Amino acid sequence: MFVLHHLENSRSQRIAWALEHLCLPYEVKLYQRKADNTAPDSLKHVHPLGHAPILQMEEVTVAESGAILEFLADEYDAENKLKPDGKVALRKYRYWMHFAEGSFMPLLVMLLLFKKIPTQPMPFFIKPIAKAICNKVIDSFILPRLNDVLALIEKHLEVNHWFAGEKVSGADMQMSFPILAVNSVQTLEQFPAMASWLARVREQDSYQRAVGKVGEFSPF
Ligand SMILES: N[C@@H](CCC(=O)N[C@@H](CS)C(=O)NCC(=O)O)C(=O)O
Known part of the structure; x- marks a missing residue:
């Protein structure tokens, strides 16, 4: 167990x-x-x-x-339900498995922190300065990179049903958390392929059983 x-x-x-x-x-x-x-x-x-x-x-x-x-x-995973066995699928699987925590999540965590800093207790005259600095970091560093990340995902999902290609895999599981986090604060209207992928995820029996036990991410 x-x-x-x-x-x-x-x-x-x-x-x-x-x-x-x-x-x-x-x-x-x-x-x-x-x-x-x-x-x-x-x-x-x-x-x-x-x-x-x-x-x-x-x-x-x-x-x-x-x-x-x-x-x-x-x-x-004797039946390769998590990790695909084809060469191309395996390459995609590996890329997105690492991408989720290596390139995607750090930007979301940074965004969360830089939005939070100006809301923390501090001398009143520091607040506008903290806010201006944080907004500058968000606008000049975080958002342009996040937009590139979202565009890359969208492009991939326009031609791939799942992150590793034809079959759901661990790469979808790993990518599900940052995509749910994005979806919890903004609509995915601009990203129709990502929205369809998320709908497919939510249709999976195994996903529904998991959510029934541990819940689905919602913004803090
Ligand atoms: N890269 C790690 C990140 C683990 C992580 O930061 N988990 C968060 C939850 S989503 C956590 O435990 N946060 C609580 C804290 O930092 O105190 C992973 O993918 O497991």
Whole structure:
């Protein structure tokens, strides 16, 4: 029996989807976020960084959503339901698996932080300066890069049903979290291929079962 250490409203949703997709039995251990939205210290008893997701199976503890998906693919995926076996599909799978946390999520986290900084308590005369600096970073650095990322995803999904090509894979699971995060703050009207992909994701039985157990991401 797997234990999925799940922080509410978090990336662990990806792993619940993968476990459901592979029909593996698991128990969800839920952790509530602290008032500042960070993880409770109790998660550090499971892994030193205390970030979710963390998956445990007997004496094995795996952190990092990409590494967890790879672990499940290597050890519990005889039918290649998570990791495709064709050369081209595998290349796409690998690219998007890494892209999600390497190129996409850092921009979303930066955006969240730079939007949050000016709302924090500070001397009143500093606030407008903090706001101006943060807006400058958002407009000149984060948004242009985020727009490039979204355009690249849209282009890929215009000609690929799933991120790795024809079949749903771990790459869709990994990409689902940042796309849901974007979709939670803006409409995907400008990105019809991404919107159709998200609709297909939500139609998956395994996805619905996962959401039934751990919920779907919603903005803080
Ligand atoms: N790259 C890691 C990121 C893990 C991560 O930052 N998880 C967030 C939840 S979405 C977390 O635990 N945040 C709480 C905190 O930073 O205190 C992964 O993909 O697993």
